[in-house]
Amino acid sequence: MKIAIFKFASCSGCQLELLNLEEELLEIAGKVEIAYFVEASRKLMKGPYDISLVEGSVSTPEQLEELHKIREESKYLIAIGSCATAGGIQALRNWAQLEEYKKIVYLNPEWIKTLEKSTPLSEHVKVDFEIRGCPINRKQLLWVLSQIIVGREPFLPTHSLCIQCKIKGYTCVLVTRGEPCLGPVVMAGCGALCPSFQRPCYACYGPSDLPQTIKLAQQFTEKGLSKKDISLLFKKCESWTPKFKEVVEKYE
Amino acid sequence: MSKKVEINIKPLTRVEGEGEVEIVVENGNVKKLQVEITEAPRFFEAFLIGRSYLEVPDFVARICGICPIPYMYSSSRAMEKILEIEIPKEIKDLRKILLFGEWISSHTLHVFLLHAPDFMKLNDVIELAKIKPEIVRKALKLKAFGNYIMEKIGGRSVHPVSCRIGGFYRVIRREELEEIKKECKDKQELAKELLEWILQLEIPKTKFDYEYLSLQDPEGEYPTIGGRIISNKGMNISEEEFENNIEEFQVPYSTSLRCRIKGRGTYITGPIARFNNNYKALRGEVRDILEAYGFKAPLVNTYQSIIARMAEIYHSTLEIERIINEYKEPEKPYIEGKVKAGWGCGASEAPRGILYHSYRINSEGYVEKARIIPPTTQNLAHIEQDILMQIPEIINKPIDEAQLMVEMIVRNYDPCISCSVHAIKVKIIKN
The missing domain is CATH 3.40.50.700 (NADH:ubiquinone oxidoreductase-like, 20kDa subunit)
Structure with missing residues (x-):
């Protein structure tokens, strides 16, 4: 091979x-x-x-x-x-x-x-x-x-980072610490590294399955984040994926 | 009868990124000598504009997967100057451990996987592993140790997540460092054995007169983060004076800018420059081994850079243990500054040399201007100069040996092409 x-x-x-x-x-x-x-x-x-x-x-x-x-x-x-x-x-x-x-x-x-x-x-x-x-x-x-x-069709989990984070038992960055964590809409895979360092996920892995990105952005607005800051949160390594792009374009 | 020699190396292999070299020599005269960077431009200095100062370290880390840590440090240092943040010793120490972890990982990758095969006339590390399995196994262990340190303190070795402006996102506990310390003795032994192996390779001894540029640590340690910028030819400037003394220029065949000292010419930055300019700051244990094999500063040509890299690996394994022994947990994981408009710059020693950043931010902390000068950008013009100085020897060799020699000269610099664009082709055609 x-x-x-x-x-x-x-x-x-x-x-x-x-x-x-x-x-x-x-x-x-x-x-x-x-x-x-x-x-x-x-x-x-x-x-x-x-x-x-x-x-x-x-x-x-x-x-x-x-x-x-x-x-x-x-x-x-x-x-x-x-x-x-x-x-x-x-x-x-x-x-x-x-x-x-x-x-x-x-x-x-x-x-x-x-x-x-x-x-x-x-x-x-x-x-x-x-x-x-x-x-x-x-x-x-x-x-x-x-x-x-070995001749098998590969697969990887597509669920959100939140699930990985909960399994690891880290304190929730979004709910408990009140910081704008992208974990709910980001695909698991890194091992929930940022929450392990008490910082919000910044979406290195892009959108998970069925990500409610607009809903999460609304949550951030309720927490008092400006439109600009919300668009910047989604405008990083994975900004060109359709579900993130949607938020960037709506909030920019 | 006219004699035309053309050397084309495309793509240049065993370097990080995409590049080519093209040389044409007619009747002994060099008609063309181009180290071409073909890596696609990525426009970091442009899309950083309008971003928050806090985002910058994570963004610039993405310039290079092999040396993300100094990118985070040089940018943080520039911002910390603007925000008037004084970094306490504990945080400085943690930063050093993490940086030494990256030096170990990056240097081991270059010395054994990319560079050493040249001195043994082999194509790659797989071939090296066939004849020297023990050496490769030890090297991989050492490389894994470098990654382990970065994973422990940074979360992962490529684009760590723990670093921020002012320090770290959370306090790194003593127990976490104790786990690293447990590994130190064994790894020091490996590094020492590998240094002795490298010192016995057949490395050219020809002397060349080069200018070496490196940082000099304010506390007299081996240079890591910040300090004076010094050379063996009398340069001694502050980080703030860098842009006034070093000029960037562009050539049409390359997507990377290149550098020279204003009014003087090209120079080398990197392990060999650090080694030559700061030899006494290397740990005594390292100097003892070097001197037992008849080596000390100055190393006289860039082939010998492999010695400087290996010496730095051994030095790093020793320093990590010392710093952990002295480490006290900081009260706060990071120091918060006062956001205000201003300009600041910072330099750190990446595995490949001085990495200089400068930024201007507005009163709300958003970036207005960014300037990033990576080590490979600084070395590029000198790589061409180095090949030029060795042209008489190159063109007298059979074509395949000539090609290898040019490739070797380029690899001596451990060029990181991804960095320089924020690539190398060698083309040799011989009639």
């Missing part, structure tokens, strides 16, 4: 989670062939590949072209992380004027070529599975890979 790892616009953190599997990675490497992994090896093998892991959002014309090629060459295409599944933090530019942004960052903006928007893979090709998170949780990655390797 040949595995390939690709990267578009991103921070490399999700690929790093693959390397962070440490000894488990060596075990996987014994069962499959890591055929294409630019960050780890000089030896790059041509497709087709059985599994392709793709990190990063589509944000340049070259990336869009490469994504179609990867799709053609891959039996199983997995999008890993917020950038690949939701457009990532750089999708914040999707609400702005691109030319203005280029001028802010670069001295010669005319040399910079990008697409109008930073988008998830699924806007352009069929994606077989998505592993969410900024960054992904390497335990979820290991679970998904091992399911595919």
Whole structure:
């Protein structure tokens, strides 16, 4: 079985989670062939590949072209992380004027070529599975890979962070501490890390199943948050997902 | 007959991010030498505008999955100056432990998974694991230790969640640190053994005259967060003077800006610069091993950066234990400041070198201007300079060796291309 790892616009953190599997990675490497992994090896093998892991959002014309090629060459295409599944933090530019942004960052903006928007893979090709998170949780990655390797269809829980938080027995950040926690509408997966540090969830994993985002935003209004602050809460790594976008557009 | 040598490395492998190198030499004259960054631009400095100052550390962490912690620290330090927050020793200590955890993890990744295969003429760590299984196993253990520290204090190693402006979201308990301490002795032993292994590799000894830029710790420790910015050629400035002394410029073939010292030229930042500028601040145990193998500051070329990285790993394992021994739980997890309009800057030592940030915020705490200068941006122009200085040797080699040598020079810097864009192609064509 040949595995390939690709990267578009991103921070490399999700690929790093693959390397962070440490000894488990060596075990996987014994069962499959890591055929294409630019960050780890000089030896790059041509497709087709059985599994392709793709990190990063589509944000340049070259990336869009490469994504179609990867799709053609891959039996199983997995999008890993917020950038690949939701457009990532750089999708914040999707609400702005691109030319203005280029001028802010670069001295010669005319040399910079990008697409109008930073988008998830699924806007352009069929994606077989998505592993969410900024960054992904390497335990979820290991679970998904091992399911595919043994020939099973992978799955991950899609319930909200609140459930994970309650199982862990943390004090509720939203009700008890009265802070604007996004846990009720965010997909579990990180292990309820922010509540474990007594801070509100800031939605690294994007929307859970049937998220009541507008209802939660109304709750925040009742707690006295301004429209601007509510829109900023939903306007982070996962801002380009439809249910979060809805709140951002309504409250901005 | 004219002799044309072209080197094309595309994509550049075993670096963090996307890049290429393109070199054309005709009759011994360099016609083209480009380290190209092909990583897509992400526009952080633009979308930070209008965000609350409190959000900035979590946002800028997303520039780099390999070194999120210094991103959080440099931005926090800049904001803390604006808000007039004095960071107490206990919080400084906690920040250092977390940063050393990241140095261990990031450096072990580079030294063993990305860099060491070059010195053994191997393609990757999988091949290295076949001939040196014990070394790779030990290195992975050490890397896991770095991640463990970040998970303990930060929640996770990529984009930790505990850090904020003024300190941490909650008090980190002594017991939590005691668990890390239990692991220290064993990991110090591993680091020492691995340092001895690295010191026995065949590493080039050619001397080059470079300018090295690093922080200098105000209390005389090895540099981590804040301090004077110093070089081996007489630079000695405050963080506030950075933008007046270092200029950024852009080239058409790259999505990353690059840097030079105004009126002087390119320079190196990173472990080798820290090592050369602050050698005496390294733990004595580390210097003893180095000197037993005939090494000390200054290291003379960038191939030797692998020594500086490994020395810093060993130093970090020793310092983590010392700091935990001295740690007192702070009364409050963080210090609150007074939000007001202002400009502030901050620098910290990321695994790859000086990471400089500056921000202007308005009276309500929203960002008006952001400037981020990562270490790889600072090193890029010097990487080209370094290749240029070694061109006579490169073009006399058979094509595959020439290509490897160029790749090695780039990898010596542990470039983090994701950071520099907030990428490297090497192309060699030889007739």
